[in-house]
Structure formats: C-alpha cells, structure tokens
Amino acid sequence: MQVSAVIHRGFAIAEIDDRLYSAFIEHMGRAIYSGIYEPGHPEADANGFRRDVMRFVKDLQIPAIRYPGGNFVSAYRWEDGIGPKEDRPVRLDLAWRSKETNQVGLNEFAVWAKDAGIEMMLALNLGSRGLEDARNYVEYVNHPSGTFWSDLRRSHGVADPYAVTMWCLGNELDGPWQIGHKEAKEYGRLADETAKALRALTPKAEMIVCGSSNDEMPTYPDWEREVLEECYENVDYISLHKYFGNSSHDTLNFFGKVEETGRYIQAIGGVIDFVKAKKRAKNDVHICFDEWNVWYHKREDDSRRWRSWDWPEAPDLLEEDYNFEDALFVGCLLNEFIRRSDRVRIACIAQLVNVIAPIRAEKNGPAWRQTIYWPYQFASLYGRGRALRVAVDGPTYDCQVAHDVPYLDVAAIENAGGTVTIFAINRHLTETLDLDCHLGGFGGLRVAEHRTMAGYGLRETNGPTAPDAVVPTTGTGVAMDGDRLRGKLAPLSYHMIRLSV
Template identity: 70%
Template sequence: MKGRASIHRDFTVSQIDDRLYSAFIEHMGRAIYGGIYEPEHPTANEHGFRKDVLELVRGLNIPAIRYPGGNFVSAYKWEDGVGPKEDRPVRLDLAWRSKETNQVGINEFAKWAEDAGIEMMLAVNLGTRGIEEARNFVEYCNHPSGTYWSDLRRSHGVEKPYGVNMWCLGNEMDGPWQIGHMEAKEYGRLADETSKAVKAFNRGIETVVCGSSNDAMATYPEWERQVLEECYENVDYISLHKYFGNNSRDSLNYFAKIEETGRYIQAIGGVIDYVKAKKRAKNDVYICFDEWNVWYHNREQDSKNWHVWDWPEAPPLLEEDYNLEDAIFVGGLLNEFIRRSDRVRIACIAQLVNVIAPIRTRTGGPAWATTIYYPYQFASLYGRGTALNVAVDCPRYDARVAQDVKYLDVSAVLAPDGRSLAVFAVNRHPEEPMEVDMALHGFAGARVIEHKVMGGDASEAREANTCEQPNRIVPRDGSGLGVEDSALQGTLPPFSYSMVRLALD
C-alpha cells in the first residue's frame, strides 16, 4: 500500500495556541483523592501531593488545566474548600453519588498547579448558583487585597492573587442530567451576564460558554446558535465535548470517528460564523474542546455502580485500561485538532489522573503511564508552532460513521523558531504497511533527528499498560524513514502511530 503527501512551508493552517494540549481534572472518583493527592503516600510532599504523579504530569508539558468540573461543578460551593481543613464540611456530590471531603480546594489545587507548571482554567457553578457566587470566586482568586474576598484569601495564607484569566461558565448546561439544566436561551442570558461580571475584573480575562455536551444531542447544533445569539459579544470560546469508544471491536470504524469529530468542529465553526454575521459583531469566538477522550471500556459497569453505591469517598470510577488501539486513536484525534487549530484554540484531555486518564495510580503504590500518555506527550512537546496543510493521497475505506476515510493520517507542525518540523503519522490499516513519499517544499537541509513508533501489529490492539506491566505498550525507536530528494520516504508499519522530527537548515 502506497501513500503520498505534500507539505509546504508557506501553506499554513494557523498558529497553534499552546493550550491545544491542555487537560481537565474533576472531583470525581480517584482523580483528586488517591490520584494527585495522597498525604499518606511514600512520595507525598509537604502538601500531600504525590511526587511520582507530579513527575509524570510534568512530562506532558501541560499549559492549562480545567478545574473543578465537570458535572461536579454544577452543585459545588467553592467556599467549602477554603480555610482550615478541619473546619471544612463534608458534602454529598450528587453528580457521582459520592462524598466530597473538601480537603482539596482552590488553594491546595493552585499550589499543585504551580508545582506542575500549569495555568489554571476555573469553572464556576451556574447550575445551583449564579452571577454573585461567580463574582465572589473571581474576586477571591484575582483581587490583590482590601476587599472582603481578597482579604479572606490572604487570611488563608495566600497573599498574592492567582490572576486566573480563563473561566468556564458552567458545564454541559444542555444536558438533562446536569444539576440546574437550562434551556438554551435561558442559559445564554445567564452566561452573558456572568461573563460581563467576570470580565469586569480585568481586560485579560477570557470566558468559555457551554456548547453541546456531544454532537448526538437532540438540541445540537441549535443549542449553540441560541446560546451564542444571547452572549456572542461577551464571550471568547464555546465548548465542545465528545467521548469515543469501540464497543463493536471494529478498529477501522473506531478510527473513522475522527472524521466525525472534524464534521462536529466544522459545523460549530459555521454556527459561530452565522451568529457573528447576524449580529454584525466585530469579535471572534473560537472553540474550546474542553472534554475529549476515549471512554467505553468500563462505562456500562461504572454507570451501574455509581447509581447504587452508598456514597463512598473517592471510589474507583472510570479507571480505563487503555490499549494500543486507543493510543493510535488518540494520536489521530490530536492530528485532527492540529488540522483544525484555526478554530480549536483550547482542548483538554479528560481527565488527567485515574479517571479516563493518561496517568494511573495504585493507592499506596506506584503510578504509571497508560498507552494514551505517549501520543499526547509527543503532540504537547513537539506540536507547538505553526500547523501546516498536509495534502494526502492514499487508499481509502468506508465505515459506518464516515465514508472515504484515508488509511494514512498525517499532521505537520513547524516549530516556532523554524528550525524543526514535526510530522505525526498514523497508518490505520490493520495488516498492510504504508510506503510513504512526503514531499517537503521549502524545508532546506531537512534530516530526521528523531523517530518514535507505537504499534505495528494489530494482534496487540487490545494490549494495555497495567500496574503489573506498566511498559507493555510504549514508544520505540523507529527505522526506515529518511529524507531523499526533498521528501520524507520510507515505510510506516501497519496499525501504528509515528512521530518524526526533522531538523531544518
């Protein structure tokens, strides 16, 4: 099987916002308690955070992290998580039917984020609360001193404000499962007024309004239109969420869901353009794909559990054992975000630790990287700069969710200094290698300096990394790719994800 591609230095998509490689963590399952925070763990630092987890997190070079939810935020009182820990109330979390001890609140999480080198992206509760509570939260976090909420923060031992510039206006407000679910126009009005109040603190603040919780919702994409017509001029992003699975064990159909995601982004981009034109607005609104990941391995069983269990603390929930197939899928999905980086400025893998996550832990034991950690890491480390158009010609196939799907999936990013090019390539075919010839136009002196591969054998599709075998599926050094006649030439193994870096003169 042969595939051709053409990459030209001057044919660009967009400057990639570094926040395209952001993450999300929620008070859910063992994401916080037993994930990032475990005071009794042998590696815990003076604040109770696991240093082995921090090391894995730092390896991802995450620019921003969305917190504290998620469904959790729609009934959350942020005030419960500040002040002396012994005085904090234990609450019932209705979203995930568990107890919340509030031992980690905004100040503890801010310390963790600082240690991890990550900027916070905070969500406000617009389910059971509203403008006043959002305003107070921003004042607590961002105002220097001399007011009730800023001085309360200082009394809690935090003198300097956090200066949080990204604020999410609720979560999945289109979903009937959401506590405080609203109709589109109702939510759009509340989001508009909340955004204006939040932005009054500082001109640099950006807000994210809730779009559809997935593209299968009956209200999609009319929800986006109605919401944006109420708040377009006062928000910066609209959120999209989408989770993926392969219950049918059909790898090619699974991989084709990336094409479905492209249509989702394109459709909402069209809605944004329509509303902007209708309102004669001068500002631009972009997409924040602030929840995405593979979620299906334990989904049915988890759903049965959390609807009946008796309010446990930090129960194991959504702890997916990701396999090779999932890693290849995630690599392809990141390619789609790179190709759509003119629309998608922020994207958050959901979630970061234990709960559908690239990092897993055992209570009192080790932490390890799941298979999806690695394509996410490669994109975050080397997918920053300018996204380039990649023209691909290769054999195709039809699937249930999309037709005319290419077996060869490629994205390319020119580094900010112009001295290196990263190529991310997926051969979706389960059996046949792909002979590739990628023409490189305007890249003088290109030479391969790094080549990493995952996969190559579809019989390993269901193999996963576990606590007992944490390195079962990891990247290895690739071979057989080189630059000849101004083209990247060679062979991509079947059923594989590859990251290739080229140095440029």
C-alpha cells in the same frame, strides 16, 4: 500500498495555541484523592501530593488545566474548600453520588498546579448557583486586597492574587442530567450577564461558554446558535465535548470517528460564523474542546454501579485500562485538532489521573503511564508552532460513521527554530504504507528523531506490574531523499518524525 503527501512551508493553517494540549481534572472518583493527592503515601510531598504522579504530569508539559469539573461543579460550593481543613464540611456530591471531603480546594490545587507549571482554567457553578457566587469567587481568586473576599484569601495565607484569566461559564448545562439544567436562551442570558460582571473584575478574562455536551444531543446544533445569540459579544470560546468508544470492536469504524469529530468542529464553526454575521459583531469566538477522550471500557458497568452505591468517599470510578488501539486513536484525534487549529484553540484531555486518564495511580501503590500517554506527550512537546496543510493522495476506506477515510492520518507542524514535526498513523489493519512525502520551501532537512509505536496487539495495555508493556521505540526505515521523506509505515503504527535543517 503507495501513499503520497505534499507539505509546503508557505501553506499554513494557523499558529497553534499551546493550550491545544491542556488537560482536565475533576473531583470525581480517585482523580484527586489518591490520584494527585494522597497524604501518607511513600511518594507524598509536604503538601500531600504524590511526587510519582507529578513526575509524569511534568513530563507532559501541560499548558493549562480545567478544574474542578465537570458535572461536579454544577452543585459545588467553592467556599467549602477554603480556610482551615479541619473546619471544612463534608458534602454529598450529587453528580457522582459520593462524599466530598473538601480537603483539596482552590488553594491546595493552585499549589499543585504551580508546582506542575500549569495555568488554571476555573469552572464556575452556573447550575445550582449563579452570577453573585461567580462574582464573589472571581474576587477571591483575582483581586489583590482591600475587599471582603480578597482579604479572606489573604487570611488563608495567599497574599498574591492568582490572576486566573480562563473562566468556564458552567458545565454541560444543555444536559438534562446536569444539576441546574437550563434551556438555551435562559442559559445564554445568564452566561452573558455573568461574563459582563467578570470582565469588570478581570478585564483580560477569557470567557468559555457551554456548547453541546456532544454532537448527538437532540438540541445540537441549535443550542450553540441560541446561546451565542444571547452572549456572543461577551465571550471568547464555546466549549465542545465528545467521548469515543469501540464497544463493537470495529477498529476501522473507531478510527473513522476522527472524521466525525472534524464534521462536529466544522459545523460549530459555521454556527459561530452565522451568529457573528447576524449580530454584525467585531470579535471572534473560537472553540474550546475542553472534554475529549476514549471512554467505553468500563462506562456501562460503572454507570450502573455509581447510581446505586451508598455515598462512598473517593471510590474507584471509570478507571479505564487503555490499550494500543486507544493510543492509535488518540494520536489521530490530536492530529485532527492540529488540522483544525484555526478553529480549536484550547482542548483538554479528560481526565488527567485515574478517571479516564493517561496516568493511573494505585492507592498506597505505584503510578504508571497508560498507552494513550505517549501520543499525548509527543503532541504536547512537539506539536507547537505553525500547523501546516498536508495534501494526501492514497487509499481510503468507508465505514459506518464516515466515507473516504484515509488510511494515512497525518499532521505537520513547523516548530520554532525551523524544525518540522510530522505525526503519522497508518490505520490499515494489515498493509504497510509506502510513504513518499514531498516537503517544499524548507531545504536541507534530515531526520533528527523518529519515535514509533508499532507491533503491539490492539488489546495490549500497561499496568502496575507491566508499566512499560506498550511504549514508544526508536523508529527505522524512514529517511530524507533530497526534499522527499520516504519510508515504510507498518500496519497499525504511530510515528513521530522530527526533521531539522
């Protein structure tokens, strides 16, 4: 099957914000305890953090991480996680019906994030708590000294403020399942007043207000409109969440959900523009897609399980075993974020370790990279720079969630130093795509690197005894011919192609 594409250096979408490749980790299941933190493990460092997990995290070069939730944050008392560990209370986590020991709190997590080279994005509890608690928290985190909360931080051994700039104003407060669920206008007013108070403490703060929990909520997209009408001038981002599944095992429909996501982003972009025009506002609000991933393999079974269990401590929960099909989907979804990088400035894979995560770690055992780790790593390493428009002419298909879905999913980036990176996925189940891609305005390009994931069964996974069952390999059969990139892309294959002058 023939497919042609055109990429020109002069036609850019946007400068990609590095934070498009951020992550999320929540006090949920084994994400924290026996995920990143396991004192007594052979790989534990002096602070109790797992070095084997840290190596995989560092290799991703994650720019920012959202913490500590998630649903967890909507009933969280941040004060429980500071001070001497032996004095910290054990609490019941209402979100996931488990015990929280508070042995990891803000200061411990900050040590881990600094070691990983990751900037913290902190979420505030606007569910069971509110503005006063948020103000105190930000003072503890960001004020240098000379006040009650800043001096309390210093007494805990942290002399310098953390200078956190990214603040999530609650989590999924449109959801009836959320502790402290609110109506849109009510939440918008609270978010506005909280944002104003936080800016007084941290003038350069970036405020992220809650959008819809997903695009199937009955209040979507009115929720976004009503919330932004209350707080538009005082926020910088509105958050979107969406998880993806393929319970019907319809691979092409699964892949088509990337197009559905594009419509979601486009719709909220329109709401943002409407509210900006209505309020005659000067500032811009962008999208923070701060929860996204594949989540369906264990969702139903685990949902039944956690609702009835008797408050366990760090139970195994939603530990998805990702397969090759999931890796192809994640590659396509990351391409969509690149193509929408004029709107989407921040995005967070949810989550990072064990819970619906690219990294898994057994308690007292090994850690390994799941199939989805690889497209996420390639995007983070090589998807930074200017997103370029790609015009594609090739075969398409129709499915339940979208029509005219191109079999070739492709994104292109001009990296610093003149390198061009192309991410290409052939979504066809059986046919090879003969690619002819014209690259204009560059001159003298050659293939410097080609990595591919191809030839695996859709249900193949990695695991503790076979950690490298599904991994990238060196690609062949793709080359520059003058100003054209030509080659064959095998069916159901992922490609990262770097072109240099």
